[in-house]
Amino acid sequence: MQTDSSFTFVLFGGTGDLSMRKILPALFEAHRAGGMLADSGKIVAVARHVADRGEYLQWVDEHVKPHASKNGVDEAAWTSFLARIELVKIDLGNPEDFAQLRDAIQDMPGIRVFYLATGPSLFVPICHALAAVGLNHNARIVLEKPLGYDLKSSNAINDAVGEIFAEEQIYRIDHYLGKEPVQNLLALRFGNALFEPLWRREWVESIQITIAEELGVEARGDFYDNTGALRDMVQNHLLQLLAIVAMEPPHSMDSDSVRDEKLRVLRALKPIDPHEIGKVAVRGQYHSGVIRGNAVPAYATEHGVKPDSSTETFVALKVEIENWRWAGVPFFLRTGKRLADRVAEIVVNFRAVPHSALGASALRAGANRLVIRLQPNETIRLYCLAKQPGEGMNLASVYLDLAFDRFFREAQMEAYQRLLLDVINGRLALFVRRDEQEAAWRWVEPILNEWKASTKLPKPYAAGTWGPAAASAMLAQHGTCWLEEEN
Template identity: 90%
Template sequence: MHTDSSFTFVLFGGTGDLSMRKILPALYEAHRAGMLAASGKIVAIARHEEDRGHYLQWVNEHVKTHVSKSGVDEDAWSSFLDRIEYVKLDLGRAEDFVMLRDAMQDLPGTRVFYLATGPSLFVPICRALASVGLNENARIVLEKPLGYDLRSSNAINDAVGEIFAEEQIYRIDHYLGKEPVQNLLALRFGNALFEPLWRRDWVESIQITIAEELGVEARGDFYDNTGALRDMVQNHLLQLLSIVAMEPPHSMDSDSVRDEKLRVLRALKPVDPRDISKLAVRGQYHAGVIRGTSVPAYATEPGVKPDSTTETFVALKVEIENWRWAGVPFFLRTGKRLADRVAEIVVNFRPVPHSALGAPALRAGANRLVIRLQPNETIRLYCLAKKPGEGMNLSSVHLDLAFDQFFKEGQMEAYQRLLLDVINGRLALFVRRDEQEAAWKWVEPILNEWAASGKPKPYAAGTWGPAAASAMLAQHGTCWLEEEN
């Protein structure tokens, strides 16, 4: 994963929350591990700080707290800061981009432009870069959300596509860089054990959950115009679903992997607006208690309209119309102010067709695979075993792959892996335009129906969402994993 050659990494939104929490910490970790070419440079772009000295002071204050648990190596930190240049830039001033071009003339290697900004700035920045010739032989990274719906997403992609070729565009989804997602590919396609079982004959249902304890924090204005369906489902959850359900690719090159993901997205059973109430649950959190602390209702959060109908919770039943998965329900769930922070994929295998060992062997969920993405990255296989003692009494046991215990070297954070991939020109873990369009097309009927219908269902903060989400699974004889006991 070391960078192969020199680079200049240009970070728009250099004082923003994403840069402070994720991007600069990830680049620091790669630097400390010796993964960045020695001559590589980071150019931060912002309009707030007056000069490089003030910017580095800002970085010292806001980035150090977000590096790994092992803390900051002061020597490595000092040499990391030596990599950083700073350009104060007003996006509305064409002459500032001339100044940026001049500042970059003597900087080395591959040029990467990371747009850690709002999507409304993507096109103006790209056009301004092109006006001074900085789009040539460069790579552009676009953060989510990319658009508000299919039409606006296409408008951004069309405009950016006039300036950068598709192979220059890196649409980032950090969940695809997580270690367990990579290990899911290894588990399926590197072993003879699981792939024969990875189909409708042996899988009863699959759950994918991304749950957060946090509310909207300081993002109320953004979130109230976005909602959980746009923010989480059409990118993160559908991308995870496509990884889980894809066919074995010809190889791990970027187009082979993304071709198979696209086939899954195009095979999603279209949503009939008349069935949305049966297939989709939307909720909005009310006041509640999380870990002993009272938290406010969504409608009273700063930046949120008091009469908002924006959803903070979504649960969906999804089907894939192909030979491998026909008839297998995929249950997707995401929400804010839920009972715990967890992201996981649960594969429930069918029970044995006949049990000579009694009812426990026929219980749904007796055999399951749980892939935990956060907070602890693990893969756990549940199966039945005999309890010690007299009689054939069965109990659930599990086999664990805990990455931090098995592999002694430190795990690579998702952003660190993805940023190294950008610098090295590897596209496999980034979303191609046709994937994004397929995801927007699938969610659009739900978006339209919810825009025209009433309010989301209320749920108390600190719970697992509206009761209707549990009822949807109960109709299929199953339940969400945490509700089992």
């Protein structure tokens, strides 16, 4: 993925946690690899609470370097990377300060990328201030989630940003779409005749998509208590992964072809009947518990959280898609904090054979399954049955492993690295289009409204478990279980 595209990458929130842990490390990896970033490309950090460039580079050295490379940092590459970085000190709340940013970057080469690693309340003021000093031309703008609190607020942000930047200039980022196994899912489906004929209701029994976290709300209690898991994870990450899994083959891999097909999936989601929410949606909130031998507090006692909070930290949903390919196939979505493990995966359960000439063991669970693991270890495994060595026809579950490191010498690219390179090079396919976002909010809102009006509290679950028992009961009604319960 080499490029000659010259660029000026302006990073708002240059001292923030996201910039330190994800954005700058991703840019360093692209720099270190050689050829991915044009030599003339510049990184301009916008920050307020550092004295000068020297102090900022010390901050980067201290806070970014630990995240910059899994195999250690090459000092020569690190030094040359730091040489790309400039600092502009401005107050984001003062539009007049943006003239200083304009003056600092006006002679820098190439496309301008404005990455808003800030709270969403600053998105619109920053865009207005950029336009006021003429910086909305020859530019791309990257918006982090959450983009709004509901459909109305999301539309308000999109309307305001859309008055300043054209839709093709706006990159709404969802880093799960940049993960290597998600890209390989597209390759498996649309590049091989083996899978596509099976990717439909006749052969797929159910699909599970899980994003589980061991961490709690950490220092984000104030934010999270006004957001909750449904807004924070389901409306964006989980529904985007569902759309990728369920989409029809696009005409090509250009940005609009891919996003058109995802949009069709989101618009085909069966609306949630408010009277049926108790059957198809489970919300939970973690209580105190033990994770890896360490006692952790209850959500309601976390800093910034209201003691009587009814905010959900866990969501499990049964979702249906009303189209010919997927009619009748349940999609089970799940996400939560303080769960038993940190894992993100997609599990495609194929139907059992209609008649087994090999005995009951050929109908056993654990076979006829594709597992796409997104984190922590990115793998794709196809589970099937094979005969065990020895006498008799005894079957065991085995798997075929797509081990990337055995076939490709190149290291797997981190999600943020891929997505930032796509922004610099003007590739929109892995970013969320406005109509996709609106369709997701429109589907989620009835659940949000019903939970807001309900007097029922989220179901409790102990930290370090897999969530409320009701989430398992929901799957049991369909004759299945979550993947970890099978083991």
